[in-house]
Amino acid sequence: MKARPAYFPLSLRILHWLMAPLVIAMLLIGVGMVASVSPRHAALVAIHKPLGAVLLVLVLLRLTVRLSQRVPALPGEIPAWQQRLAHASHCLLYALLILQPLVGWAMQSAGGYPVVLFEGLQLPALLAPSVWLHGVLRGAHGVIAYLLMASILLHLAAALFHGLIRRDGVLASMTGGRLPAAAPASPPGEG
Numbered sequence: 001m002k003a004r005p006a007y008f009p010l011s012l013r014i015l016h017w018l019m020a021p022l023v024i025a026m027l028l029i030g031v032g033m034v035a036s037v038s039p040r041h042a043a044l045v046a047i048h049k050p051l052g053a054v055l056l057v058l059v060l061l062r063l064t065v066r067l068s069q070r071v072p073a074l075p076g077e078i079p080a081w082q083q084r085l086a087h088a089s090h091c092l093l094y095a096l097l098i099l100q101p102l103v104g105w106a107m108q109s110a111g112g113y114p115v116v117l118f119e120g121l122q123l124p125a126l127l128a129p130s131v132w133l134h135g136v137l138r139g140a141h142g143v144i145a146y147l148l149m150a151s152i153l154l155h156l157a158a159a160l161f162h163g164l165i166r167r168d169g170v171l172a173s174m175t176g177g178r179l180p181a182a183a184p185a186s187p188p189g190e191g
């Protein structure tokens with residue numbers, strides 16, 4: 001059986017580091033939108049909706065690549081239950097990243113608002129207009145946003161714990177940085 005690589009494939013690393021700041025920006029823009037009654041509100045909405053649609057395409061692309069490639073294993077000395085927890089937290093992140101833009105899009109459709117990506121390109125409505133559904137999905141969009149914030153904070157804490165305290169190569173597997181001496185190295189460009 002082919003050995004697991006030491007680094008995430010380059011395509012997955014590029015997608016990870018492209019999406020990470022965009023998702024954090026979307027959370028900040030979303031909170032800014034609902035907290036702002038200033039003229040900036042319209043500009044924030046005009047960024048939030050198309051960027052959300054772009055992120056939906058990126059996460060679906062990323063999931064497809066992820067399911068077709070081998071990725072690094074966590075260090076063997078990490079207990080099995082922690083490895084399962086890490087895997088579950090990644091599955092949760094993927095699920096939230098797919099759900100959030102779909103709920104945002106469906107919420108807009110239920111509210112009867114068009115989702116315009118740019119001049120001349122409008123997404124089709126996912127649902128027929130319904131005040132009740134608009135309210136439910138609006139609530140769900142906020143709850144998923146909080147779940148995303150919490151899981152990203154835990155994810156960041158875990159990544160820093162690996163990178164700064166354990167120094168076991170897990171952070172390097174995603175940054176492409178230097179691996180600890182004992183780890184089986186294959187060039188970071190390979191996947």
Ligand code: HEM
Pocket residue numbers: 023026027028029030031033034048049050051052053055097100101102104105108115138141142145148
């Ligand atoms: C990764 C994708 C997305 C993230 C992380 C995200 C995040 C957020 C956040 C944090 C809020 C504020 C929630 C609150 O405080 O209650 C928000 C509001 C909102 N989002 Fe998103 N969103 C995403 C995608 C979308 C998409 C694709 C659409 C529409 C096509 C959308 C439409 C909206 C609207 C209209 C609001 C404001 C609702 C209001 O003013 O009551 N979002 N979003």
Ligand code: HEM
Pocket residue numbers: 012016019020021023024066071072074086090093094097152155156159160170171172173174175
């Ligand atoms: C900003 C600081 C971040 C750092 C330092 C970081 C670091 C890492 C590291 C080291 C891994 C590999 C973990 C492992 O093999 O167990 C990873 C995986 C992952 N990260 Fe991050 N990350 C960051 C932000 C984010 C954000 C904002 C998101 C999502 C919105 C995210 C989503 C993911 C996902 C879904 C995986 C699983 C990769 C896979 O198996 O395909 N990361 N991250």
